[in-house]
Amino acid sequence: MAATDGGRTVDSDGTAGRTRLTRQRVIDAAVALADRVGIEAVTIRALAGELGVKPMSLYHHVPGKEAIVDGVVDVVFSEIDEPPSDLPWKDAMRHRCHSVRAVLRRHPWATPYMEARTTPGPATLHHHDVVLGCLRGGGLSLALTAHAYAVLDSFVYGFALQESALTFEGESTVVGLADQMMSAFRDGAYEHMVEFTTQHVLRPGYAFGDSFAFGLDLLLDGIEAAAAAER
Amino acid sequence: MAATDGGRTVDSDGTAGRTRLTRQRVIDAAVALADRVGIEAVTIRALAGELGVKPMSLYHHVPGKEAIVDGVVDVVFSEIDEPPSDLPWKDAMRHRCHSVRAVLRRHPWATPYMEARTTPGPATLHHHDVVLGCLRGGGLSLALTAHAYAVLDSFVYGFALQESALTFEGESTVVGLADQMMSAFRDGAYEHMVEFTTQHVLRPGYAFGDSFAFGLDLLLDGIEAAAAAER
């Protein structure tokens, strides 16, 4: 990226002055801004300010805010590692699923949008194509490929969603919950939550994220068994 | 619910005239409105109109829109069947997971909010408590209970999220995707997606939802095996 100072740069191609706006520059700025201030604070005005430009200028490069979100999601998809083609399908898929989770930890605000968009970009389509190729190349039938992909992505995105909820609030979530539970404690209500929280969650060594590998391997093992059974 | 005509009713208790607004009436109206017009069309003004009242009146019963969403999520949670206490934990959890999915198919707009809220209501807390009790009652350790709950909910919500994306667009999603793929087809790009779509997804008999039971049973079997191993 050219050195930027509120949109005023000296470009590598020698043209001094205001950097030209492009669709990609708008999208990239949106990603950076979302990482910094959260997705709900990414407004057209804030984005324009970030780019050293007035709000309406953005509309010459993107048709509207929806398109920006679509572009942002595609950027996030592009950051996900493809399943390595030199590994067996199971290891390759494990790698790509861990990569999805890593990317979504970097961009927690993106999680709810990943599966909800109806207009996938090129990086998204490419990624899906490679994943399908990985499963098919591993010898899975079309039917089992469909099951495997649906099931793995459900798990990965669902897990990431829960993790983002924890990330956004951090401490306060746990504390807030503890408050509510304690106020109900005298009634003997929520006894299992109390036990669970005090005896496990709040103990050192507990980490929600540890369940990711556990669940992922459960699914991969199950899919592998199903693949073996269909031969 | 008392017979309502834009907020003017003859109550069962005999008081004629405008039905008093209550927090619960606001929340219930929000759920009904969301079911009808989608969550993004649930505005304070629309909700007030629905209740035969002016916008600002709502603020005497709820502190703001966030609280309405919190309440709505709690209503949705209350519709989920608890794991039946007379079944073994595995069957009980299967039942409650299928129930979650059924509820979220009824309220697809709710899916992204279920795990993202940071201020759970009483129905939400109660539900979590019962689920934890089911797993603990089945003899799972605290550590395995944590894994099991995290993993099952990740899968269930992730799956529901994908299903809502399909629900909202229905046909057009598939068609739109097909368009994009076909335009790239001449380049030989997206070959696996093309195969997958034409040879499987568009064939009669394919249903995305079928993968739900597949994945759920994979996870339940895996958890059961882990439970057996820790004895």
Added chain:
DNA sequence: TCCTGTCTCGTACTTAGTACGGCTGGTTTG
């Protein structure tokens, strides 16, 4: 009857997305 608390509403401020049309500086063309 009057007082007080509760509910409702009218008005208006703020933030956000974006339609419309004008300005400008670089590029093309006769």
Added chain:
DNA sequence: CAAACCAGCCGTACTAAGTACGAGACAGGA
């Protein structure tokens, strides 16, 4: 080389939405 053109940028302003503030209405109790 000048005139015409045009892409990109911006000023203005409209609409939708959340909500702060304080006044009116009405019921129940003193």
